Amino acid sequence: MFDDVYNENVDTYENKDASVISKHILQFDSTLLDEVTLDEIIEVLVELFEVEKYLSETYMEYAELGVEFTVVDQNDFNYQLIEKLLKVELGELREQYLQEDITLDVLKEEIRETLKAKADNDVQAEADVLAEQEEPSEDPQWEDSQEIAEQGLEEQSVSEEQAVQLVRQKLAIPDSSDTIVELDHIDSDGKYVVHAYNVVIDDEATGEGHNATVAWYTVDPIDGTMVDQFADLE
Structure with missing residues (x-):
């Protein structure tokens, strides 16, 4: 799925801390710092949803053959990855796609609209926070800090x-x-x-x-x- 992005075997690391591994990888491929386009995100998500569909079809196929098995929590790793990547809930879309109630093209458009709406909300929330921070304060300490900042600019x-x-x-x-x-x-x-x-x-x-x-x-x-x-x- 990520063949053309980057491959790294983390088993060789003594320290499995994500920040340590990330810094090591960036030494070899600094382009991973580049901004990811919306189309690139959707492309990765579609691949992950295809994995979801394959897992679901596999479970159903074995169930129809009468094979009994326990679905452990770890088997939900793929959808957990989708949620962590997006930081939004797509459970309803997942079920619709697995049940073939929507096509792949419809899935892509729904994901696109969901991400755009999330981005708009994030921008508005950030703007609201900045607006609150920029409100002038009548606190004398705030005025003193402004004076210090202006003095620093002069230096x-x-x-x-x-x-x-x-x-x-x-x-x-x-x-x-x-x-x-x-x-x-x-x-x-x-x-x-x-x-x-x-x-x-x-x-x-x-x-x-x-x-x-x-x-x-x-x-x-x-x-x-x-x-x-x-x-x-x-």
């Missing part, structure tokens, strides 16, 4: 634009290159986080594509010190 000797140019120079990426180098955000330590990436078009007809990461760097706004974020995974 900066490296601007956002200069930080981007420093990363360009480090990676030898000219301004005329198709590779995009831009400020992604400022982290909790006040450092610039600069992202270098290429835009890969997957579908010429629709223009849909994904970002292929080249590098992530943090740049100190005081002295311009740069740190390669991928180096932390080595």
Whole structure:
């Protein structure tokens, strides 16, 4: 199912912690950090639903032959993977597809609409949280923190634009290159986080594509010190 994505045997790891294994895998294939398109997610989900259908048909076939067996909780691993991947409940769609009440094309469209609705809800929820955080406070301590932040900005000797140019120079990426180098955000330590990436078009007809990461760097706004974020995974 994932043959063209990545294969890794975790049995050789002494430490089975997911974060440790993830960092190890990213050393060998940094493109796994790239954003996944909606069509790619649906493609994986369809494969998982096909596994669900195969499992169901297998159980029914043996049941009709009079074979008695106990369905243990672990046999539900595939659908649990679907739920963890989506973080939404698709039990009704699952039953409809297994009972052949809906076709594969209908299943795809239903999944697409469900994911779009979830994405819209997540965006709205995040916007509501940000709106609450941005509300001005009358607390004197808030005013003091604002004053400290403004003082920190005055002490900066490296601007956002200069930080981007420093990363360009480090990676030898000219301004005329198709590779995009831009400020992604400022982290909790006040450092610039600069992202270098290429835009890969997957579908010429629709223009849909994904970002292929080249590098992530943090740049100190005081002295311009740069740190390669991928180096932390080595």
